[in-house]
Amino acid sequence: MTEGKRMNPEIEELMKIISKAQEAIAAIRTACQHVEYKVAQTSWAPGHHAIIRLCLSCGGVSEGITDEEIRVFLEIQKKEITADISTFNNWEGKD
């Protein structure tokens, strides 16, 4: 950044709005009871994945995922991938 140059004031204002929105979302998620959730995979950094309970109400992470939930999730993923590979192989053979 060039010395003496300030960021575009409109950008600064929008960044403040984003920051406020993030705080409001965090407050809602903290207060949420996460009653209904689905098991989903999330990426928290490139190449880093986690299987989580994703709250259907607030989109936050609900703690306490069980080994059984992870096992069932991975089993479904495996079936879907196997079905995709099968579809691909069948399609490839007919072209």
Ligand SMILES: [Zn+2]
């Ligand atoms: Zn929630």
